[in-house]
Each structure stands twice: as C-alpha cells, then as structure tokens.
Amino acid sequence: MTIPALNPEGGYRRLRIDIAYDGTRYAGWAIQPDFPTVQAEVEAALSRIARTHIGTVVAGRTDAGVHASGQVIHADIPPKPKFNRYHPLQREWDLPNFHYRLNQILPEDIRILKLDFAPENFHARFGASARHYQYRIADNNVIVPPLKRLNVATWYRPLDPDLMNEASAQLLGEHDFAAFCKFRRAATTIRTLTQFEWSRDEDGYLIADLAADAFCYNMVRNLVGAAVCVGESRFPVEWIVKVLAGKARVSDSYVFPPRGLTLTRVDFPPTGQLATQVVRAMARRGEEG
Amino acid sequence: MTIPALNPEGGYRRLRIDIAYDGTRYAGWAIQPDFPTVQAEVEAALSRIARTHIGTVVAGRTDAGVHASGQVIHADIPPKPKFNRYHPLQREWDLPNFHYRLNQILPEDIRILKLDFAPENFHARFGASARHYQYRIADNNVIVPPLKRLNVATWYRPLDPDLMNEASAQLLGEHDFAAFCKFRRAATTIRTLTQFEWSRDEDGYLIADLAADAFCYNMVRNLVGAAVCVGESRFPVEWIVKVLAGKARVSDSYVFPPRGLTLTRVDFPPTGQLATQVVRAMARRGEEG
8 A cells, every 4th residue: 555645755865864863963864954964964965866856754853952863854865866966977866876975974972873764654754663762971070081071961850760760660651741741832742751771881871772663843852950869869759640731841950951861762663554553643743753 | 219300390399190082083192283183271270260361281192183081191280279269269289170171171072080199200191101002994895983993904805813813912012113104313113012812892893902012103004004005915924024024114015094983991000109110211212102
C-alpha cells in the first residue's frame, strides 16, 4: 500500500539519512534567518551535490545547543543526477559517492553516518515510533575536563540518583506533560514516556536515558530539571507527581541547559508497518510533531 | 638542601598547578604575540587574581592544537595578597578560593584541576622526570562522531596495531631521536623513550601511549607517523630502525596532526629527590627542556 501523501512525487527518490552533530554553535536543527542551523548546513550540502534545492524533514527537531548522535532525516532527490561535465558518464545516483561528498562539504561538527534509499512510506517525522535522548550532568561541582565538556552540563550540588529514579518513575506512561513543556499554540502535550532512568557512567557523570513516542518543546530539559530538584533533596518525590498533575509550569523547578542533551536514537516500525505508524502519529498529534 | 636558583626569592611562594586544556583554538602553550595561547590565558587569569604580573613555567610545552589532560606548571606568587577593598580582611592566600576564581576567569577550554603550594625545590620543567602522551587515530576511514572529534586524528587506510607495536618497540631506550625531531639549534635530541605502545579502545580507535624523560619538538607526531607507515604495510618493521639510525629526517614518513595528541601526565620524583632530578636534567639537556 503506497500512501501518496507520504511518498515523493514526480519520480523523486527518498533518502533516509542518519546524522550526528555537535549542536554547540548552532541555533538548533530548524532553519531560521540570521542564525546558523544544522538544517541550513545539511540542505546547502545536499543541494550543492544534487545541483537543485533539496529540502529535509527531521525526526527530532533539536533546540539550540542540543546535540545528536543518532538523528534521522529524509530528503527527496530527483530521479537522476543533473548532467555534470566533471562526471559526464554519471547517469544514476552513486550513493556511496554522494555520502562521501556530503561529509567533505559539511563542517566537522556535522557528520553523515549513513545514507540510503528509504523504503516505501518512510517519513522521518511522522513515521518515527520513538525518540531516545540522553542527558549528562557533572554534579557536586566537579571540574569537567575540557575534552569532555561539549555534552556535559554542570551542577554545584551533589545529586542522589536513587531519589531521581524514584521521581522519574512516577512520570512514566501516557500523561499530559503540559507542566514540562514550553507553551505552543495548537500543540498537544499528551505524550507517552516509556523510559526515564538515571545512572552514573565510568567518569562519574549522572546520565539520564529517556524515551517517548515524541517529546514536546523543551520537555527533556524540564523533566531533567524537575528530577534534579528531587535529587538534591529540595523537594520530596511526591512533589513531581503534583507538578505533573497541575498541568501548568511551576516557577520553582529548573530548566537544564541544552549542552547536556543528545538525541541518541530514533525508532521506526518494521517496513511493512510504516504507513500504520504515520496514520497513528498524524491523528494523534495533529499539526504538531 | 634548598637550591637558591630553583626556588622563588623575596618571600614569593611557589604554586604547583595541574591543568587540562582543549588545544584546538590555541597556538600552543607558549606565549607569542598575535596568537591566542594557553600560557597567555593562564598568566592573565593568575595576574588578575594576584593583582600583579605572574609568570609561569611549564612541564610540557605543547605545540599548536595539542591538548593536555594532565599538564603541570608552576607559578610564583607574592608572600601576601595585595590589599583588595572587596576583601579587606584577607591577609593570607586562600588557595581554594584562588583555584575557584581561576576557573571562573578562564575560558571553558582551559580548566585548573589542582592548585597548591609546591614543595621546596619544585620546578615544573627541570624537576619533571617523565612526560606521558597519548595519540588517538580513527583509521580505516571511519566517521568520527562530532562529540568525539576534538582529540582524534583520522586516517583512511586500516592500520595493524600488532605491526605498529613491533615497530614501536624498536625505538625504546636511549637514542638520538634526530630523525624524529624538528631541528632546533643548540638542542640535544638524545632522549630515553620508555613506552611506545598501541592498542584499540572501546570505540575502536587506535591509541598510542608514549612516555620519555622528555620529548623534542614535534617528536611524538613524527614517531606516530613512522609507526603508521609500518602499520599500513607501506614499509617493513626494519625500516623504522634504519630511520632511527640515520639520525636525519626522512621525506617518506608522515607527521601526524596535533589534534590527536594529548599530554596526559607528568611525573615528578619524590619530594626529597627533586633537587637531584633538576641537576640531572639541566646537565643533560643544557639550554633546552
């Protein structure tokens, strides 16, 4: 079953592209005037190779300063490459070469990890069934070695991961996460949080692993801030339940900075179920992804 | 036994300062006009807190773009802090505060790890008995994730760590390393290489661990390049022995880029033997460290 609205038209072919980036110097994924964005860099590189404008659709629209180690996008390219006098015999797309040249053009803080033709009905945004994020905190005022600083946020107080796990577990499941989302008109804030776990890595940093069908604007950084409020014993575990139930942002929680946040993985259903997932996602989230 | 030439005068007190830095945007440790250097940043921060010019002496003078995770320096500060109207009661140096303020002033790619008064006869350059470096290579054209890119050099061919270990072992011991050093007038190139070992880390990157009493200018990056020549099977293991014996730089070896190189540790003898080490180092290396 081919769903027309989901697939490229005019013989265009859809690419699935897996990307990693250091978000430090970007105003986020989404293109905007006057600020450098990851999308602008990637579309410029794609367009240069395809010799025509190529747009992209992203699975997880990361905010300014947020990183990705497993972002997924799609892009539709023309049926055949345009005639290129440097490669006069090239009649078909040569994807390994396309991939190599993209990384040659892109700055070193953006890397294309994989690039291939996408299966039918593949849609990076509406087809994704889950997004996975990781948040990294150096607590107790420890000094972060400069070579590890890019994806770590610092906190001055010591944090208790057991308390944080207790609090985080209260938020699992389907809820209206309005209390943890920056308001956007016409956007639902009902989400299903399937993972929110804290552990310490080999460097002693606190790591949060989170997964949901999708996250609202600023949601991970709000969830992390609320868990920290409990982890530093400022509020008891029950406080986080009350905040969730209140469905309104509270002024005495924290929003953690983007530098500690990385989009690590996007899940897609098996190829045969891509269309079903899209229909479900579009019905559920309406205008918003 | 206090050696006058080694110790600060006029009641000045010597600090031992352990530092880490991401060397990417610096023209090396050593101060120079017109380019940003780590030494310039550190001396500016020290001088601002001490309210008088403070110079520094470094254990390992890293080149442009080279990193440090365990650099050691010393700096001599006046016997007492200058009167400061914001802290009118401060009569003695408060080192934890000094340390904290340094990191507040310094850019985030330079961090002070430790700061304390140094023992008698401590000299960061002449007292150091060994320098340890690590070099990191992503071989076989693998794509380096942007968040790990700062301290990894890439190489397009696959490398065989067993061959590289065989070659590197040939260089251990005391030799004239002129073949691996950039020429500098009046500088000896006789060094004792005590470690030069290759392994793969959990990311699959090739790691070289090196240690010597001291390294000449560009020496680690030349050693790594020569080992790579063997590791990619361009030359046999015996080739590296001939290069060493030739005592002259060869044009068909590689010099690897600074980004893969990190000064990881500096060793000092036990406090009671500091003076002996200094006398030995000064006799050995003459003008040069």
